[in-house]
Amino acid sequence: MVFTGTTYKKINTAQVLDVDKVRKDFPILARRVNGRPLIYLDNAATCQKPRAVVKRIVDFYTRNNSNIHRGVHALSERASGEFEAARETVRQFLNARSTREIVFTQGTTDAINLVADSFGADFLSKGDEIIVSGMEHHSNVLPWQRICARRQAALKVLPCEHNGRLRVEDLDRLITENTKLIALVYVSNVLGVRNPVEEVIRRARARGVPVLLDGAQAVAHFEVDVRALDCDFFAFSGHKLYADTGIGVLYGKEQWLRILPPYRTGGGMVQSVGPERVRYAGLPLKFEAGTMHVAGALSLEEAIHYLRKLGFDSVRAHQRRLMDYAEGRLRALDGVTVYASPSRRYGAVSFTIDGVHPYDAGLILDKLGIAVRSGTHCAEPLMRKYGVGGMVRASFALYNTRDEVDALIEGIRRVQELCGECKSTRSLQ
Amino acid sequence: MREDASISINEIQEQIIREMARLDDWMEKYEYLIDLGRDLPPMETALRRDEYSIAGCQSQVWLMPRMRDGRMNYVADSDAKITRGIIALVLRVLNNQPPRDIAAAELYFLDRTGLRSNLSPSRANGLAAIVKQMKAAAAARMNT
Incomplete structure (x- = not known):
């Protein structure tokens, strides 16, 4: 498999998901949120709907x-x-x-x-x-x-x-x-x-x-x-x-x-x-x-x-590749803890950022146009198991791209900058 | 009629609106709020009791209302930084004000600064409830 931007060139199998084309089926993905292009990574909560x-x-x-x-x-x-x-x-x-x-x-x-x-x-x-x-x-x-x-x-x-x-x-x-x-x-x-x-x-x-x-x-x-x-x-x-x-x-x-x-x-x-x-x-x-x-x-x-028309296999393969990519990038970040380590992850990955309340992370990412979920995810027993009050979750659907994962990573860096312990240099006075 | 020359609730609100108008975007607003939260003295852990807790689904808020020399004196805190910053602003507006003024106050600065959107989902944070409880605490002390 060779990756070129957001489209894949498939070597072995016949059908590859053309994500750029697929995204046009979802009108909502073209809208802007808080003045920025929407990056919708809350698909485990609900997916966007294709025109059909x-x-x-x-x-x-x-x-x-x-x-x-x-x-x-x-x-x-x-x-x-x-x-x-x-x-x-x-x-x-x-x-x-x-x-x-x-x-x-x-x-x-x-x-x-x-x-x-x-x-x-x-x-x-x-x-x-x-x-x-x-x-x-x-x-x-x-x-x-x-x-x-x-x-x-x-x-x-x-x-x-x-x-x-x-x-x-x-x-x-x-x-x-x-x-x-x-x-x-x-x-x-x-x-x-x-x-x-x-x-x-x-x-x-x-x-x-x-x-x-x-x-x-x-x-x-x-x-x-x-x-x-x-x-x-x-x-x-x-x-x-x-x-x-x-x-x-x-x-x-x-x-x-x-x-x-x-x-x-x-x-x-x-x-x-x-x-x-x-x-x-x-x-x-x-x-x-x-x-x-x-x-x-x-x-x-x-x-x-x-x-079925897109091809279940190509949709799922795209989502798996995207998840692998997201997991790799998240794990490479300093000060970020990714929870659980299955050999293969499906749909959702949750993490916390050292010293950052998930709620703050969710708010800041939102203002960057990135929709993630923060909180307990209706799974309080699991939060207790990991000893955290909440997590940030990114979850992917067939229309998500590597560029969007990259934007999430950049967003997390912004969160770290903003919420970091050293006081910002900016002064209003 | 107020006997002293202290600044009124609305005068402080106007100050905050002017200050925040200088901030260009949400990132700057959040940076400002996080800084404010950092300067807010943390509530003692011993005071973070259930009776002072306002539970939200995502971030927690604690509020302890007190009265000193005829004026309200709130101690409040949150586990989230942006929430702490907004609390710092609300405290700046309402602390050391007479209970009667607080009970009657309209916190319009929250709308004018766009911060209201961070308060609305009461499930997500305890902020919407905190303002309500601050006013209720003031109203309860109006005749004392």
């Missing part, structure tokens, strides 16, 4: 808007058809067996809450245990904390090491006959560490324990095949995959979804309603009460089409 995705949403509202699965009129039929086609696109994307296993949700958080609530209602009782890891996003801790408290069950933590490695070998000890489920983040939103979920699932399977994967930070960075993984549940958000906010997916094995009780009740999820008894609709509609975010589902389909 925005157009799909506009098209829906200007041409086909209607409620789904209810009306017999033409627009409703069409909207329902598009919605179900989107479900099929998601099924293919995850390689699920059937669209009955694809539930549209509001996002990852909503999907995990669904499982925690429904699973907790029928399969969790006093003395039972749920296992999460030490590097979870709050969205994969708090739903379990709450349901465990309600059911008088215990929440146990599978620890990770300082370098970010999950202590998978502890699992055999941690799993007991009371363990009812393992909920694990696939890729850490802070560290960019990809957990060995295959190994976790293998060990869990041997003990008959189901596994839920929080895939929010995974889907944009490598192929996910839920059948090959053999996970029981998999959750992700559309907006971290270039689609709209407010749409996400819960994949659940059909055998599970069949027996789990509904999460919310209301319109659209019933077959018949009597005075005392109700027959719920079949899968997956049983879990889709109320009016769904139809435009969101279509935007997710469009985002998947968009990525």
Whole structure:
């Protein structure tokens, strides 16, 4: 691979991402922020949307808007058809067996809450245990904390090491006959560490324990095949995959979804309603009460089409190269600590600057046009593990460039200059 | 009517607006704020107690309001440098002012200097809450 500026000349494989061209698909990237060109490195929080995705949403509202699965009129039929086609696109994307296993949700958080609530209602009782890891996003801790408290069950933590490695070998000890489920983040939103979920699932399977994967930070960075993984549940958000906010997916094995009780009740999820008894609709509609975010589902389909057109492999290869480059440059900086040291990092890298509060770094970088995230990243247990009050996180998407990484490095140097201990020479008096 | 010749809240605000108008861009503003924060006497660790803490998602702020000779005397601090600088400015405006004036004060210098944008997300820092609490503390002491 040869790098020339922001475009790559590929030697071996056929398809190379033309980043300069791709950036034109994202109108927002052309705007200026605080008088400077926007450098958007907060993609783990949410990705920007390509024109095709925005157009799909506009098209829906200007041409086909209607409620789904209810009306017999033409627009409703069409909207329902598009919605179900989107479900099929998601099924293919995850390689699920059937669209009955694809539930549209509001996002990852909503999907995990669904499982925690429904699973907790029928399969969790006093003395039972749920296992999460030490590097979870709050969205994969708090739903379990709450349901465990309600059911008088215990929440146990599978620890990770300082370098970010999950202590998978502890699992055999941690799993007991009371363990009812393992909920694990696939890729850490802070560290960019990809957990060995295959190994976790293998060990869990041997003990008959189901596994839920929080895939929010995974889907944009490598192929996910839920059948090959053999996970029981998999959750992700559309907006971290270039689609709209407010749409996400819960994949659940059909055998599970069949027996789990509904999460919310209301319109659209019933077959018949009597005075005392109700027959719920079949899968997956049983879990889709109320009016769904139809435009969101279509935007997710469009985002998947968009990525397929660019070529998943070339997108992911570009992102990996960029991450390697960013990691190398960050590690070469004096006074900067990069957290965890996985052999390969996906999407996000977090660091602190000696003597600099992450909040100050975030503010200063913002004024340089660089959008990063600072703070606890909704992962306070992990912050405590590293003994810091917060970190700065840079996270990358398919449209980011080496020039932007260079700008980040320059920005960090400015932060160091400004926040350094020696008093500046400037005087107002 | 104020009996002494001390400078009023609005006069100090005008001073700050004039000073900051000389700063060309945000980098200079931040440099100025960081310098101010550096000169702000740090709050004793023993005082950084929960009762004085205003928690933010990203940076923490501590505020201890006191009254001395009929005037407010605040001690405040933050773990972030830019926040400390803004605190130094707010203290410069409000410290040693009568509680009645503080309770009625409009801190327009925050808008005029563009600093308000650093205060708005109350989740991100405790600054928005600190001004509110300073005024509340002053209001509570108005009749004492």
